[in-house]
Amino acid sequence: MNTQTTAVDIRVHRVQVVNRNEEYQCREDKTLLVGMERSGAHAIDIGCRGGGCGICKIRVLKGEYERKRMSRAHISEAEENSGYALACRIFPRSEMVIESDHYDPATIQTK
Amino acid sequence: MKKGVMRPGHIQLRVLDMKEALEHYRDLLGLIEVETDSQGRVYLKGWTEVDKFSVVLREADEPGMDFVAYKVLNNQVLEQLEQELKEYGCQVEEIPAGELNGCGRRVRFDSPTGHMFEIFAEKEQTGKWGVKNVNPEAWPRDLKGMKATRFDHCLLYGPNIEGTVKMFQEVLGFDIAEQVIDDEGKRPALFLTVGMKAHDVAFIECPEPGKLHHASFFLDTWEDVLRAADLISMEDVSLDIGPTRHGLTHGKTIYFFDPSGNRSEVFCGGDYHYPDHEPVTWTADELGKAIFYHDRALNDRFLTVLT
Numbered sequence: 001m002n003t004q005t006t007a008v009d010i011r012v013h014r015v016q017v018v019n020r021n022e023e024y025q026c027r028e029d030k031t032l033l034v035g036m037e038r039s040g041a042h043a044i045d046i047g048c049r050g051g052g053c054g055i056c057k058i059r060v061l062k063g064e065y066e067r068k069r070m071s072r073a074h075i076s077e078a079e080e081n082s083g084y085a086l087a088c089r090i091f092p093r094s095e096m097v098i099e100s101d102h103y104d105p106a107t108i109q110t111k
Numbered sequence: 112m113k114k115g116v117m118r119p120g121h122i123q124l125r126v127l128d129m130k131e132a133l134e135h136y137r138d139l140l141g142l143i144e145v146e147t148d149s150q151g152r153v154y155l156k157g158w159t160e161v162d163k164f165s166v167v168l169r170e171a172d173e174p175g176m177d178f179v180a181y182k183v184l185n186n187q188v189l190e191q192l193e194q195e196l197k198e199y200g201c202q203v204e205e206i207p208a209g210e211l212n213g214c215g216r217r218v219r220f221d222s223p224t225g226h227m228f229e230i231f232a233e234k235e236q237t238g239k240w241g242v243k244n245v246n247p248e249a250w251p252r253d254l255k256g257m258k259a260t261r262f263d264h265c266l267l268y269g270p271n272i273e274g275t276v277k278m279f280q281e282v283l284g285f286d287i288a289e290q291v292i293d294d295e296g297k298r299p300a301l302f303l304t305v306g307m308k309a310h311d312v313a314f315i316e317c318p319e320p321g322k323l324h325h326a327s328f329f330l331d332t333w334e335d336v337l338r339a340a341d342l343i344s345m346e347d348v349s350l351d352i353g354p355t356r357h358g359l360t361h362g363k364t365i366y367f368f369d370p371s372g373n374r375s376e377v378f379c380g381g382d383y384h385y386p387d388h389e390p391v392t393w394t395a396d397e398l399g400k401a402i403f404y405h406d407r408a409l410n411d412r413f414l415t416v417l418t
Contacts, residue, residue, distance in 0.1 A: 048349060048373075048418065049372070050349060050370050051174070052127075052174035052371050053416045053418055055412075055415070055416055068128075069172065070127070071372070071418070072172040072173045073173045088372075
């Protein structure tokens, strides 16, 4: 079963991190990053957890999610449209398949 | 203070969501919300600060620092330093009085590390919040959260910190209070003061220009730092590290992140500096202990996570 329901009716989704060959369960009310931290998995690098530093940049290969605003220095509009995101700013709405380790300080767009 | 620069005056930070930012800076840190200007920027201050504001929050799509400003003695000093900054080769921009509500004319200038700095001479003085200036009580009763007393300093990351520090020393009269020196004689970290504090601004070498490592706020006691740690857990706030002690400055500290990923520090204690003091030196082979005195290990996230 890839999508479960907790006692308080918060749905939980399986997140597969293909590049690290890891998977974990993430609640809908937690971001992909915080869900990973709570599960004890080591599948995404942890930075500020607020959409600012870019350390947890991922690419979503499959799955639905909701997103909060994240720094344009790390996720351009074009990247956003092709599935790139910061794991600390997106909430799973289905089973997800992602690729982590997309942070590259050399590509930061400073204003 | 030999060139007439007195102290940090204000820092303008970019945040992704103003409502969430106020829950952090006002409700958690306990800064006093002063007002919102016509651009939607929100002004805050620590309760002991006499000037009208010290923190300005601006909503934007990229977190980080817009600028940090230092207050000088008077307008004569402001004009003199403006001239000296131009002669030194800085790009200098004049910001008219009132661009920030209650603040006089500001002189904004760039730096080798890619940060924007300002100096100004005049700001409306509204007094300490909640206590009178005559026969004052010890503290006001209605403070929130960590009850931060003042904006204290910021740590900035960028390339060529020697260049920015030279400008701060030669033009603005700051002293190096503490430094880290590596085995080639290079200095990857420099802590500057313009008064007696252990630092009024600090710099760490990094290839990306204009980055903010943290904005720091002062607390009175170690007990207050532990209480801040409790509040961080109670509110499920993103923790970086602490409570612990630094080797550099010996301050007792905790680091955490605002909801846009800008790092905050609250701290107490620490060393003092007089103008005749030699800089305190940490060697780079003891950098772990210099940064976190108890862990004594290099902490990758603390060194690399920036906005």
